[in-house]
Amino acid sequence: MQALREAIQIWYQSHHRDLPWRHTKDPYAIWLSEIILQQTRVEQGLPYYLKFIHNYPQVQQLAMASQQEVLNLWQGLGYYSRGRNLHATAQQITSDFGSIFPNTYQGLLQLKGVGPYTAAAIASFAYNQPHAVLDGNVFRVLSRYFGVEEPINSAVGKPIFEALAQELLDTKNPAQHNQAIMEFGALQCKPVSPNCSACPVLTTCHAYRENQVASLPIKLKKVKVKKRYFVYHLIPNAQQQLAYQRRGAKDIWEGLYEFPLKEFTDESQMQLYLSGQKIIGGRFEHLLTHQRIEAYFIFSSAQSQLTSSCIFLDLASLEGHPIPRLIDKFLIAHSHELFSE
Numbered sequence: 001m002q003a004l005r006e007a008i009q010i011w012y013q014s015h016h017r018d019l020p021w022r023h024t025k026d027p028y029a030i031w032l033s034e035i036i037l038q039q040t041r042v043e044q045g046l047p048y049y050l051k052f053i054h055n056y057p058q059v060q061q062l063a064m065a066s067q068q069e070v071l072n073l074w075q076g077l078g079y080y081s082r083g084r085n086l087h088a089t090a091q092q093i094t095s096d097f098g099s100i101f102p103n104t105y106q107g108l109l110q111l112k113g114v115g116p117y118t119a120a121a122i123a124s125f126a127y128n129q130p131h132a133v134l135d136g137n138v139f140r141v142l143s144r145y146f147g148v149e150e151p152i153n154s155a156v157g158k159p160i161f162e163a164l165a166q167e168l169l170d171t172k173n174p175a176q177h178n179q180a181i182m183e184f185g186a187l188q189c190k191p192v193s194p195n196c197s198a199c200p201v202l203t204t205c206h207a208y209r210e211n212q213v214a215s216l217p218i219k220l221k222k223v224k225v226k227k228r229y230f231v232y233h234l235i236p237n238a239q240q241q242l243a244y245q246r247r248g249a250k251d252i253w254e255g256l257y258e259f260p261l262k263e264f265t266d267e268s269q270m271q272l273y274l275s276g277q278k279i280i281g282g283r284f285e286h287l288l289t290h291q292r293i294e295a296y297f298i299f300s301s302a303q304s305q306l307t308s309s310c311i312f313l314d315l316a317s318l319e320g321h322p323i324p325r326l327i328d329k330f331l332i333a334h335s336h337e338l339f340s341e
């Protein structure tokens with residue numbers, strides 16, 4: 001324990017990346033960075049963090065923004081529910097906590113979208129409290145170094161890793177310890193091709209000694225991916241604008257704009273519907289965490305697809321309307337074909 005704890009901190013001094021949220025103790029900035037970086041690589045999340053902190057330097061400003069403004073800034077980052085939660089949590093902090101972040105681990109857990117990992121991150125980074133973080137990087141380092149073969153996402157495995165992480169924590173310096181072990185996992189003990197030959201704990205690492213580096217950590221298989229079949233209708237008006245509608249609640253992409261949609265549960269039904277239609281751009285496949293969407297875009301004059309909530313927009317006026325990545329990909333590749341005839 002002691003050897004790993006010290007080695008990782010020494011390694012961190014000379015290897016860590018210089019990232020803006022590491023220069024602050026402001027719980028708002030730390031929370032913002034953590035929410036943005038969930039399921040997102042640092043290189044991809046960094047410009048979004050900078051945009052958000054520039055536009056909303058304090059939590060009150062984020063709370064006062066409209067949901068549409070927030071989703072516009074979030075656009076391209078995916079997982080829009082995180083963007084909506086970010087906004088809702090800012091409003092919760094403003095209305096329920098007088099715009100002041102809770103300063104304890106338990107208090108932080110009361111915030112929407114803040115689970116044990118994020119609460120530990122904020123408690124340690126902002127307030128230097130002794131709570132060990134446990135993200136994918138930390139699971140990997142612990143599993144390999146100590147040779148833990150229990151799945152990291154199982155009911156049996158989780159408490160084992162929690163106890164190990166907490167025991168390993170440098171309670172005198174929890175902020176730097178947590179940063180160090182996460183960075184060590186991200187840069188040194190990487191998921192694929194970890195840099196074992198230059199690793200400071202090579203001689204005491206269980207996985208290296210037992211040739212288990214590639215097989216650890218163990219993770220239970222993900223839930224089944226649901227297939228969905230979308231046909232989007234490109235319905236123009238006389239001003240060469242297209243019809244859009246806003247997606248409703250309780251499904252993916254809540255509040256985002258898309259073309260009028262007909263969804264099928266079965267691929268053959270969709271293919272039947274598509275026969276004889278003017279398809280633009282062929283077949284699109286879009287992957288989400290638990291869903292795989294197969295989508296087609298057809299030119300249509302079908303007024304029956306227009307609902308009272310539809311609005312007509314051209315590309316310029318689309319700017320202020322957040323759209324799913326799938327629609328964005330389609331427009332980037334094929335918007336020039338839409339009005340060429």
Ligand code: SF4
Pocket residue numbers: 141144145188189190194195196199200201202205206207208213
């Ligand atoms: S020796 Fe390899 S597997 Fe073990 S901690 Fe170092 S980088 Fe990770």
